[in-house]
Amino acid sequence: ETGVTQSPTHLIKTRGQQVTLRCSSQSGHNTVSWYQQALGQGPQFIFQYYREEENGRGNFPPRFSGLQFPNYSSELNVNALELDDSALYLCASRIQTGEDTDTQYFGPGTRLTVL
Amino acid sequence: AQSVTQLDSHVSVSEGTPVLLRCNYSSSYSPSLFWYVQHPNKGLQLLLKYTSAATLVKGINGFEAEFKKSETSFHLTKPSAHMSDAAEYFCVVTPRGYNKLIFGAGTRLAVHP
Numbered sequence: 001e002t003g004v005t006q007s008p009t010h011l012i013k014t015r016g017q018q019v020t021l022r023c024s025s026q027s028g029h030n031t032v033s034w035y036q037q038a039l040g041q042g043p044q045f046i047f048q049y050y051r052e053e054e055n056g057r058g059n060f061p062p063r064f065s066g067l068q069f070p071n072y073s074s075e076l077n078v079n080a081l082e083l084d085d086s087a088l089y090l091c092a093s094r095i096q097t098g099e100d101t102d103t104q105y106f107g108p109g110t111r112l113t114v115l
Numbered sequence: 116a117q118s119v120t121q122l123d124s125h126v127s128v129s130e131g132t133p134v135l136l137r138c139n140y141s142s143s144y145s146p147s148l149f150w151y152v153q154h155p156n157k158g159l160q161l162l163l164k165y166t167s168a169a170t171l172v173k174g175i176n177g178f179e180a181e182f183k184k185s186e187t188s189f190h191l192t193k194p195s196a197h198m199s200d201a202a203e204y205f206c207v208v209t210p211r212g213y214n215k216l217i218f219g220a221g222t223r224l225a226v227h228p
Contacts, residue, residue: 002158033215042205042218043159056214090158092216102147102166102209104216106159 003027004107006091012113018079021110023091025072030095032074033104034066037088049074078112086114117142119208121219129227134193136222138206141187148189149207149216150180159205165189176200201226 003026035043045058049068163174
């Protein structure tokens with residue numbers, strides 16, 4: 001088990017609604033990334049936050065947004081939910097400087113279902 | 116551009132027999148390579164990683180992988196499969212210094228008694 005936690009575990013929303021997912025980083029990690037894993041696929045990079053700013057983004061529309069807080073915890077917000085947003089959302093944390101900066105440690109994920 | 120191809124979507128082995136999960140990568144830069152495992156309804160667990168040190172990398176639970184630059188491969192092996200190894204395995208590449216991990220589509224490993 002990593003020290004990365006996510007909440008909630010499961011969530012059901014309807015199309016057009018908005019959702020907020022939360023992540024608490026592993027102790028000592030100052031960088032957080034979010035990934036979307038659709039059923040039967042590998043995770044896809046959404047974005048990364050460091051020092052409370054987004055510093056990398058994958059091929060996701062602006063209705064996917066995030067925040068990072070001074071304690072390095074993070075939120076993923078998705079507006080105007082679509083059916084295709086149904087997926088497992090994974091949070092990963094890592095350190096930005098020093099050794100082992102490439103290794104990301106994942107939380108258990110939040111399963112989002114959009115009806 | 117960076118990409119990962121996992122050559123088998125499903126692999127089935129008998130308990131006690133060797134495991135081979137194949138992965139080829141493409142990277143414009145010197146990459147870091149990883150294998151992650153995902154058990155049902157669980158997050159991703161790091162099995163092992165390659166970051167330019169020894170080409171044969173040992174990981175947890177008896178798994179190992181060999182980085183072959185000439186073949187752009189990073190295959191995962193284990194001498195003897197256990198029932199608990201049944202899971203989804205992802206090969207992952209990241210160009211060193213970049214932000215994101217690039218995942219393969221995954222290989223589902225089934226282990227039969």
